[in-house]
Amino acid sequence: MHQTDVTALIDFDSLLSEEERLIQRTVREFVTERVRPHVSAWFEEGVSPRELAVEMGALGLLGMHLQGYGCAGTTAVAYGLACLELEAGDSGLRSFVSVQGSLAMYSIHAYGSEEQKQQWLPRLASGQAIGCFGLTEPDFGSNPAGMRTRAERHGDDWVLNGSKMWITNGSLADVATVWARTEDGIRGFLVPRGTKGFTSTDVHQKLSLRASTTSALSFDDVRLPASAMLPHARGLSGPLGCLDEARFGIVFGAMGAARDCLETTLEYAATRVQFDRPIAGFQLTQAKLADMSVELYKGLLLALHLGRLKDAGSIVPEQISVGKLNNVREAITIARTCRTILGGSGITLEYPVLRHANNLESVLTYEGTSEVHQLAVGRALTGMSAYQ
Ligand code: FAD
Numbered sequence: 001m002h003q004t005d006v007t008a009l010i011d012f013d014s015l016l017s018e019e020e021r022l023i024q025r026t027v028r029e030f031v032t033e034r035v036r037p038h039v040s041a042w043f044e045e046g047v048s049p050r051e052l053a054v055e056m057g058a059l060g061l062l063g064m065h066l067q068g069y070g071c072a073g074t075t076a077v078a079y080g081l082a083c084l085e086l087e088a089g090d091s092g093l094r095s096f097v098s099v100q101g102s103l104a105m106y107s108i109h110a111y112g113s114e115e116q117k118q119q120w121l122p123r124l125a126s127g128q129a130i131g132c133f134g135l136t137e138p139d140f141g142s143n144p145a146g147m148r149t150r151a152e153r154h155g156d157d158w159v160l161n162g163s164k165m166w167i168t169n170g171s172l173a174d175v176a177t178v179w180a181r182t183e184d185g186i187r188g189f190l191v192p193r194g195t196k197g198f199t200s201t202d203v204h205q206k207l208s209l210r211a212s213t214t215s216a217l218s219f220d221d222v223r224l225p226a227s228a229m230l231p232h233a234r235g236l237s238g239p240l241g242c243l244d245e246a247r248f249g250i251v252f253g254a255m256g257a258a259r260d261c262l263e264t265t266l267e268y269a270a271t272r273v274q275f276d277r278p279i280a281g282f283q284l285t286q287a288k289l290a291d292m293s294v295e296l297y298k299g300l301l302l303a304l305h306l307g308r309l310k311d312a313g314s315i316v317p318e319q320i321s322v323g324k325l326n327n328v329r330e331a332i333t334i335a336r337t338c339r340t341i342l343g344g345s346g347i348t349l350e351y352p353v354l355r356h357a358n359n360l361e362s363v364l365t366y367e368g369t370s371e372v373h374q375l376a377v378g379r380a381l382t383g384m385s386a387y388q
Contacts, residue, residue: 007297023082031093034055043211057127060074062097064078066106070125090352090355091360092211095168098246100130100131101249110233131177136166141166142368142369151182158189158224159221168214179238187233187238191224200215208360210358247321250327252307253363257360296334302322318376321373328370
């Protein structure tokens with residue numbers, strides 16, 4: 001249980017509405033009661049807690065910023081704050097919520113037919129069904145445009161062949177949004193679990209996001225009806241639109257992991273005595289704590305600014321790239337610096353710090369690596385694309 005509210009120094013709460021504070025507090029309590037007592041065991045044992053889906057659905061956390069179909073319809077800022085509190089618990093938990101709400105549900109909400117929305121969104125919002133989002137392939141990560149997964153017309157049906165890699169919730173999912181090349185460009189398909197020829201295999205030996213399921217998906221002559229295609233997504237802009245939604249959650253979420261590291265470290269440093277005084281009293285420790293808190297505050301303010309832009313309907317992808325690039329990079333630096341202050345104690349699961357640092361390695365890579373976001377920001381600044 002944390003005593004310290006490190007964000008109080010800049011009175012971050014004063015920038016939030018009463019409703020936003022209430023939502024944040026509710027998610028924080030959920031994480032304190034339902035996640036913190038178990039999360040180190042989940043991480044150690046490599047378990048993703050499927051049962052929490054229904055609880056998070058009941059709290060309105062799944063697809064929470066979407067309108068209708070059983071979704072809570074909150075502001076983007078409220079959604080961001082929920083991601084922040086979830087990731088203060090564990091990045092795996094926030095990943096679950098991001099994939100469910102911002103990738104799987106958003107793809108259906110934004111690009112699906114009315115029938116697809118009615119069929120899937122209420123069940124996904126309640127956590128009774130789980131979704132995943134298959135874009136990355138073994139040979140195409142940063143460059144999804146090269147994907148090989150292919151869907152071909154056979155009469156009225158589609159036949160899907162190919163594979164996807166690193167798919168969060170892959171083997172848990174009741175429905176997968178799968179992006180495939182067609183004669184008409186890249187299109188999205190909803191593939192229900194149990195469809196003949198669709199199999200999944202979990203990735204093992206992970207050192208990061210261990211409390212989250214990551215899978216490879218395989219499609220071997222998977223026959224789908226015409227109604228499985230998402231009618232309103234054409235080309236790579238479809239999946240990229242979903243990724244912008246999920247990245248937005250990461251901008252806030254990463255700051256949650258950083259805050260948890262810093263608060264843990266402040267408490268530890270106040271009581272850990274070396275050379276006859278608490279290590280918090282050494283100037284070198286205080287320099288680290290001060291610098292880390294400044295980066296946390298900057299990241300929080302940036303996240304909030306982007307959230308307000310998103311709620312105003314004016315955010316552009318390059319702005320989300322600025323947030324993802326900065327906040328994940330700073331969060332992982334904070335986590336690693338906190339680990340140094342915890343000394344040897346910092347390397348175990350007794351403290352959350354190295355768990356967060358290891359998780360953030362995945363967050364640094366997925367939803368566009370830091371380098372890809374540097375290229376996006378660089379292109380926005382110079383007008384020149386350096387991707388290829
Ligand atoms: P690569 O693309 O091979 O990149 C390797 C390195 O090369 C990186 O440092 C990269 O920045 C650099 N690089 C690549 N291109 C350039 C360039 N033009 N200029 C400079 N540097 C470059 N994907 C999904 O579709 N759905 C999911 O649910 C999902 N969940 C994930 C969960 C986890 C735990 C992980 C680790 C990944 C997940 N991913 C998911 C995949 C993720 O999005 C990819 O790993 C990511 O896009 C990077 O692709 P890659 O791993 O193939 O790396």
